[in-house]
Amino acid sequence: xxxxxxxxxxxxxxxxxFKYLCDQTAxxxxxxxxxxxxxxxxLINKDSDVxxxxxxxxxxxxxxGIELEIPATQQMADExxxxxxxxxxxxxxxxFCNQDYYKNKFYDKEGLGTIEIAVTVKPKEKKSKNxxxxxxxxxxxDYKVVSIVSKKDERPDSYCGSSMLDYVLxxxxxxxxxxxxxxxxxxxxxxxxxxxxxxxxxxxxxKINFGSSGNKYQYLNISSETKxxxxxxxxxxxxxxxxxxxxxxDEIYPQFKNxxxxxxxxxxxxxxxxxxxxxxxxxxxxxxxxxxxxxxSIDNLETDRGLASLNDRFEYNNSVSYNISNNQSFFPNGxxxxxxxKISEILESDxxxxxxxxxxxxxxxxxxxxxxxxxxxxxxRDNPEYIEKYNKLRFPCYNAAHNYITKNPNAIDNxxxxxxxxxxxxxxxxxxxxxHIKDIANKNQDWSIASKAFTCISDTYAYCEGDxxxxxxxxxxxxxxxxGIPVISESPEDCQYPYAHFILWNKRSLEIDSEIxxxxxxxxxxxxxxxxxxxxIVQCMTPITLGKKDSVLEVDGCGVLIATDITIEGEIxxxxxxxxxxxxxxxxxxxxxTNKPIQAxxxxxxxxxxxxxxNCKEELNLxxxxxxxxLELSKWKENVTHxxxxxxxxxxxxxxxxxxxxxxxxxxxxLENE
Amino acid sequence: xxxxxxxxTLMEIIIAMALIAVVILSIFMINKNANETSMDAYYEMLAFxxxxxxxxxxxxxxxxxxxxxxxxxxxxxxQYPIGKLTPIVFDPLQSNKGIQYPPDAERFQRLxxxxxxxxxxxxxxxxxxxxxMPLGLTKADIWLSRKSIILDSNIMESSKx
Numbered sequence: 087x088x089x090x091x092x093x094x095x096x097x098x099x100x101x102x103x104f105k106y107l108c109d110q111t112a113x114x115x116x117x118x119x120x121x122x123x124x125x126x127x128x129l130i131n132k133d134s135d136v137x138x139x140x141x142x143x144x145x146x147x148x149x150x151g152i153e154l155e156i157p158a159t160q161q162m163a164d165e166x167x168x169x170x171x172x173x174x175x176x177x178x179x180x181x182f183c184n185q186d187y188y189k190n191k192f193y194d195k196e197g198l199g200t201i202e203i204a205v206t207v208k209p210k211e212k213k214s215k216n217x218x219x220x221x222x223x224x225x226x227x228d229y230k231v232v233s234i235v236s237k238k239d240e241r242p243d244s245y246c247g248s249s250m251l252d253y254v255l256x257x258x259x260x261x262x263x264x265x266x267x268x269x270x271x272x273x274x275x276x277x278x279x280x281x282x283x284x285x286x287x288x289x290x291x292x293k294i295n296f297g298s299s300g301n302k303y304q305y306l307n308i309s310s311e312t313k314x315x316x317x318x319x320x321x322x323x324x325x326x327x328x329x330x331x332x333x334x335x336d337e338i339y340p341q342f343k344n345x346x347x348x349x350x351x352x353x354x355x356x357x358x359x360x361x362x363x364x365x366x367x368x369x370x371x372x373x374x375x376x377x378x379x380x381x382x383s384i385d386n387l388e389t390d391r392g393l394a395s396l397n398d399r400f401e402y403n404n405s406v407s408y409n410i411s412n413n414q415s416f417f418p419n420g421x422x423x424x425x426x427x428k429i430s431e432i433l434e435s436d437x438x439x440x441x442x443x444x445x446x447x448x449x450x451x452x453x454x455x456x457x458x459x460x461x462x463x464x465x466x467r468d469n470p471e472y473i474e475k476y477n478k479l480r481f482p483c484y485n486a487a488h489n490y491i492t493k494n495p496n497a498i499d500n501x502x503x504x505x506x507x508x509x510x511x512x513x514x515x516x517x518x519x520x521x522h523i524k525d526i527a528n529k530n531q532d533w534s535i536a537s538k539a540f541t542c543i544s545d546t547y548a549y550c551e552g553d554x555x556x557x558x559x560x561x562x563x564x565x566x567x568x569x570g571i572p573v574i575s576e577s578p579e580d581c582q583y584p585y586a587h588f589i590l591w592n593k594r595s596l597e598i599d600s601e602i603x604x605x606x607x608x609x610x611x612x613x614x615x616x617x618x619x620x621x622x623i624v625q626c627m628t629p630i631t632l633g634k635k636d637s638v639l640e641v642d643g644c645g646v647l648i649a650t651d652i653t654i655e656g657e658i659x660x661x662x663x664x665x666x667x668x669x670x671x672x673x674x675x676x677x678x679x680t681n682k683p684i685q686a687x688x689x690x691x692x693x694x695x696x697x698x699x700x701n702c703k704e705e706l707n708l709x710x711x712x713x714x715x716x717l718e719l720s721k722w723k724e725n726v727t728h729x730x731x732x733x734x735x736x737x738x739x740x741x742x743x744x745x746x747x748x749x750x751x752x753x754x755x756x757l758e759n760e
Numbered sequence: 761x762x763x764x765x766x767x768x769t770l771m772e773i774i775i776a777m778a779l780i781a782v783v784i785l786s787i788f789m790i791n792k793n794a795n796e797t798s799m800d801a802y803y804e805m806l807a808f809x810x811x812x813x814x815x816x817x818x819x820x821x822x823x824x825x826x827x828x829x830x831x832x833x834x835x836x837x838x839q840y841p842i843g844k845l846t847p848i849v850f851d852p853l854q855s856n857k858g859i860q861y862p863p864d865a866e867r868f869q870r871l872x873x874x875x876x877x878x879x880x881x882x883x884x885x886x887x888x889x890x891x892x893m894p895l896g897l898t899k900a901d902i903w904l905s906r907k908s909i910i911l912d913s914n915i916m917e918s919s920k921x
Contacts, residue, residue: 090808090911094815098914105883108919158879158914162887166912749918 089219089758092207095163095173096223096756099205103154103175104227104747107203111745112621112643118663119235119735119742125152129179130195130231130743137179139199151178154203163207167218175205180226186589188570193233193246195743196590200752201229219760226753230746232590232622234644234666238738245564245572247585251668251687253295253434254287254732256713258581259697260297263716281719282727283706286424287432290737292711294423295434295561297578330362335449342449346456353459360454421719434561583691584713585623585646585670592622592645592746598630605630610647618658620645620667622746629674631655641667641686644744650674657682666735666742667710671698676714681705681726687736689713702728709733799903803894806864807904810848811890811911813859814840814872818888823917826886830874845871847895867900868892884917 107125114126128136129152138146154175163171184197208220236248250256257263285294336343336357346355423432563581564572572582588594596604605611605626611618618632618641625648633639633656640659644666651674660667667686669676676690681704688710690698697715706728722728735742768776817840818826829835833842839859850866871891878884893908894901 090812094812094911094913097819098916101916102879102883102885102914105916105919106881109881109883112919155881157881158877158883158885158887158916161879162912162914166910747919 089221089760091166092171092219092221093223093756093758095159095171095207096205096221098162099156099159099173099175099207100203100223100225102156102159103177103203103205104225104749106154106156106175107177107201108747111747113664114745115644115664115742119666119740125177126743126745128152129201129229129745132179132182132195136177137182138202139179139182149178151176151202151204156205170209170211170218171207172210173205173207175203178202178204186570186587190570190572191242191244192587192590193236193242193244193248194240194741195231196233196587197231198589199229199231200226201747202226219758221759222755222757224753224755225751227750228748228752230590230592230622230748232585232587232744232746233741234622234646234668234744235736235740235742236738237741240741243562243574245582245586247587247590249738250581250584250689250713251711251736252293252738253713254292254432254711254730255285255294255296255717256578256581256711257295257297257715257717258578258691258713259715260295260717261579262297263718264296264298281722281724282422283719283722284422284424284727284729286729286731287428288425289732289734290739291428291431292732292737293434293561294432295578296717332357332360335360335362350456350458356457358455358457361450362448583672584689585648585668588625590623591625591648592748593624594627596624596626596628598626598628616640617642618647618667619643620647620665622646622744623648625649625672629653632669633658633680635680638682641665644742646670648672651677653677653679654684655679658684658686660685663735671700674698676700678702678706679704681707683707683709685709685733687711687713687733691715706730711736796903796905799899800905803864803867803900803904804906804909806862806900807868807892807909808911810861810865810868810870811892811909814870814890815888815911815913818872818886819913819915823884823886823915826874826888826915827876827884827917830876830886836872840872842872842874845869845891864900867895867898869895886915888913888915 110123110125111129114123114130115121116123122130127133132139135150136152138149141149154177156173156175160173163173178201180200180202182197182199184195185191203225205223206220207222209218233246233248235251236246238249238252241249287294342360343355343357346357425432561576561578563575563578565575565580565582566586567573573580575581585591593608593610596608596610598605605624606613609619610624611630611632613634616634616637616639618639620641620643623646627650629651630647630649631653633654635656638657638659640661642661642665644664646668648670650672652669652671654669654677657680658667668689669686670689670691673692673696674690675698676688678684678688678701684707686708688700688708689712690700691713692698692715699716699718699721700712700714701718702722704723705726706722708728708730710730710733712730817837818829821829829842836842847869848861848865850861850863852860869892871893873889873891875887875889876884877887889910889912891908891910894904
């Protein structure tokens with residue numbers, strides 16, 4: 087029975103070696119995900135001294151494998167039989183597969199494998215006086231390698247589960263949400279009246295995609311009032327002049343000369359040195375500048391937040407200056423994006439068209455003199471009220487050819503402008519431009535006026551600076567065809583679930599109800615200790631609630647937690663810089679009931695016919711990202727500023743993998759020798 | 761003519777009987793040794809089985825449960841008490857409530873000890889030691905050459921995931 091002792095050593099060593107392997111690969115990175123630990127590196131890269139899967143059966147014994155530490159068993163053996171036993175544990179890859187049932191390849195080093203742990207217990211000397219016996223115990227465990235974050239440059243032409251983390255905000259059905267917003271509601275979902283959402287994508291310049299595609303357009307931060315004005319438009323005619331003088335002014339705005347004539351009582355009138363200038367504004371989304379809005383001009387444009395929030399004010403003429411009041415808070419609500427100067431790099435695809443460009447035609451009478459019957463009459467001296475009156479006037483005009491605006495700031499829609507000016511002069515005191523444009527359009531049954539007024543060019547891209555529009559690397563999205571093969575699409579609506587390869591999930595269909603809590607049973611969630619252990623991808627088929635009010639839930643490890651519905655009740659914090667948390671409400675809702683910081687990426691996505699969303703019932707303070715079907719911002723808590731700051735850990739500049747070893751033994755062989 | 765009668769002398773008979781006795785004694789001795797070795801092996805096997813049994817049972821429980829049992833011995837299974845030298849009970853009528861031991865098992869007693877420790881790699885484990893020894897002056901005590909059988913094993917804390 088001497089081998090019985092060796093057998094017990096082998097069993098202990100096997101358990102210890104497996105635990106060591108699990109521990110060593112639980113947190114496999116050092117230095118903020120920069121360096122892989124050795125064992126993990128060998129397994130993920132399938133180093134030649136570890137991988138038996140690619141060589142023939144006859145040569146497999148030439149693979150040395152990774153030696154696993156088993157100090158506890160060694161210590162036990164030394165206590166019982168001092169210096170007699172030699173115990174060794176080695177791990178080797180037996181098999182590895184990196185494609186699914188349909189032969190679709192997983193991303194780069196993702197896949198399923200089988201690892202062998204071989205424990206050998208034998209006496210150090212072959213002919214020992216008291217032969218203690220020997221034992222070899224071999225076990226196989228399945229393991230999975232999954233990509234939690236992937237490197238953008240190395241993504242192949244196939245589906246990659248983690249690609250959505252490139253975005254700080256991704257609204258898959260944003261277009262549908264925008265199109266179907268009901269009239270009469272206080273606001274549109276993407277354009278809430280009472281909600282602020284600040285997105286800070288400064289770190290790694292994460293992308294934002296509101297789901298627009300094809301020839302459809304969205305306008306963020308425009309209210310339902312202006313929704314009707316969103317139409318396709320044709321390219322505008324440009325006029326070359328920046329500053330208009332003399333006859334040009336009279337041609338565009340004859341009302342001034344006519345009024346002077348009326349004042350002169352029929353005598354001949356000559357107007358000299360009167361000028362007009364255009365002032366240009368470019369408004370993509372509401373932003374910090376909205377607080378610095380220029381009061382007078384904004385007052386004349388009661389077109390809600392979108393129009394009022396200035397982003398990139400273009401001043402082609404330094405003589406035009408504004409008194410900006412910091413105390414003014416015009417239309418403070420809406421979606422604000424940082425950094426403003428990189429906005430064209432952040433907004434992806436059609437959302438770049440969400441710039442609203444507009445300008446003012448303004449008379450400059452500072453050097454103007456009026457000669458009546460050969461006698462010079464200085465308006466300022468004789469009729470100061472004219473100066474007062476006309477200097478106050480700003481005639482809004484809209485630039486349909488909003489691209490090249492910075493290059494050619496005079497690119498104004500001449501015809502549209504004239505029509506607008508003609509109508510404006512009839513009701514110069516109007517304060518509601520939106521209503522005015524609507525009225526004009528309705529009266530003439532010609533919506534092209536509105537289309538010219540509001541910017542929307544279908545065949546070009548808007549950009550901030552430069553001669554040519556920046557190259558837009560159209561995002562490739564993947565959806566599954568009926569036979570399971572990913573199909574490439576450029577429409578965000580076709581975007582397949584993140585982490586859709588369920589074969590790479592560690593645990594599936596966990597249940598939580600009044601009788602059973604498998605999330606706790608498997609040691610994933612420990613509510614008593616406020617700990618969430620993440621490793622790879624875990625799916626729960628029932629709703630889950632994470633965290634508690636007034637306590638901090640620490641996330642240990644790196645992985646994705648999937649559930650039908652997820653409710654967050656308290657703060658979520660990463661345990662260290664090598665932890666990473668992704669919470670994914672699949673076919674359900676993600677509800678946030680806390681205003682405490684949350685360090686996680688939040689995903690809410692459903693099947694094609696369903697729509698998942700994220701609902702913040704408290705002020706959102708998120709360091710991570712939001713990927714959702716519908717934003718439904720108007721349902722979020724009102725009158726607070728929700729904040730999303732991109733966590734650069736999710737940036738697609740590096741690969742972050744996670745390995746998971748199944749406890750279950752798929753094969754076991756014991757060889758004993760007395 | 762004298763009738764000469766041939767026969768073994770007394771001496772011859774004595775020598776022959778002595779030789780036969782030696783041979784028979786040797787055979788008996790060989791038989792006795794064989795019996796002793798056989799019985800020793802039988803009882804050793806039985807003792808090892810009795811020692812392995814709680815190790816396997818408690819290994820199946822896992823570290824977490826075993827750790828609780830180690831802190832509160834009353835949580836241990838009644839058949840496998842911790843820290844108490846307990847006779848093995850042979851009760852054929854109660855066989856449906858536990859493992860049916862062979863009758864000879866009741867000639868043994870068993871001590872199960874648990875000890876919690878942490879390895880150099882910071883891995884927690886329970887070391888389990890089972891000592892099986894004959895119960896009093898029984899056949900087992902007579903036949904078993906060793907005083908006791910001791911079997912050690914470690915049960916590692918399972919991974920969190």
